[in-house]
């Protein structure tokens with residue numbers, strides 16, 4: 001069997017691709033080992049979403065849709081059998097570079113005046129290349145010696161942390177083109193500031209989403225006072241639902257909370273015109289720029305997105321091919337954990353509401369989850385909020401007060417419930433770090449994960 005694998009590896013076809021200045025090689029591949037694609041730069045210069053390739057090392061890609069761009073021409077060796085690969089002449093890279101140069105001017109001005117650097121938000125519908133442009137702008141800024149903060153408030157992908165989260169992290173070195181922003185801090189060496197939302201779309205629980213955006217914004221604001229990131233500013237990726245009419249209020253709430261001063265609208269005329277009307281550049285101090293979508297951006301269906309989410313979770317516990325991890329398994333008595341469910345609450349009694357108004361779900365109220373089979377295959381976010389000692393004043397918190405404390409606290413990490421023994425009242429929990437589970441609140445999401 002091992003021999004077969006070896007033979008397959010040796011036999012993987014390779015081809016040389018010559019790119020002229022301004023051209024882009026685009027390829028896609030599946031997640032299976034047999035679908036792995038390798039890439040080598042043989043001559044010239046090339047980059048993957050702003051990360052430069054070194055000459056000769058072989059880069060490996062799995063389950064990806066990739067663009068390899070060259071400003072001056074290059075020769076590449078592509079190995080394996082991608083599902084799609086072609087060379088494109090037309091790309092929006094020049095306009096993306098212009099945006100970077102404009103942001104760099106703002107950073108220089110911020111340095112001179114001792115002010116904050118540009119606070120940039122990317123908005124646009126699904127699959128227009130928001131995350132890819134965010135990576136390009138972050139990588140270009142890093143190349144200039146900057147340390148921008150990457151703020152990701154798109155809970156669908158959770159590119160910095162796990163799906164269902166809102167997170168921020170300072171980017172001090174180019175984003176690894178193979179591992180990207182791996183969720184595992186053990187491989188990236190950084191631990192992002194993460195808030196747990198638990199749903200894929202901001203429209204699932206808009207009130208809770210808004211509250212978490214406000215919380216993250218205040219922490220990012222504080223972080224911006226640190227000298228190494230201050231003038232670099234931040235680049236924020238946003239959920240595609242921000243372009244929906246229903247998402248408009250949460251979009252403007254995010255713009256206001258983060259004091260955004262540059263908005264890049266990708267591939268959406270209506271939103272561009274609405275935003276320029278709402279935030280006239282002369283009065284608001286916000287620059288709004290319209291950008292074209294790259295023809296290379298690939299539409300990802302539900303199945304692929306789900307695969308991506310599962311892949312992200314697996315990576316958190318098992319690491320990546322470049323930095324493998326062995327998760328630690330432990331047996332935890334039900335009595336040691338306090339699990340809460342995010343964003344679900346009791347209906348406010350109609351008697352407590354003004355006449356004629358419909359009862360609303362209290363989205364920002366946590367509910368208690370009794371440990372048991374319901375937790376099997378769940379990912380639990382371990383909050384930094386410690387469980388109060390029984391008998392202490394904090395133990396007397398009302399459910400509302402408890403919700404306020406726990407939801408306003410960021411999460412330390414995640415565990416996976418791999419087994420539940422109802423009879424012994426114990427569960428088996430997988431964690432990326434050794435040691436006893438701390439006495440903290442745990443937040444459960446609707447999403448389940450099966451180890452494969």
Ligand SMILES: Nc1ncnc2c1ncn2[C@@H]1O[C@H](COP(=O)(O)OP(=O)(O)OP(=O)(O)O)[C@@H](O)[C@H]1O
Pocket residue numbers: 024026027064065066067124125126127128129130131132133154156157238239240294295296297298299300
């Ligand atoms: N020029 C390109 N060539 C090939 N693939 C690309 C290119 N630009 C982006 N992609 C791929 O297209 C997919 C969608 O891009 P991206 O994630 O940047 O879009 P998005 O607007 O952030 O999507 P969403 O908001 O729905 O998460 C990704 O898999 C990305 O790697």
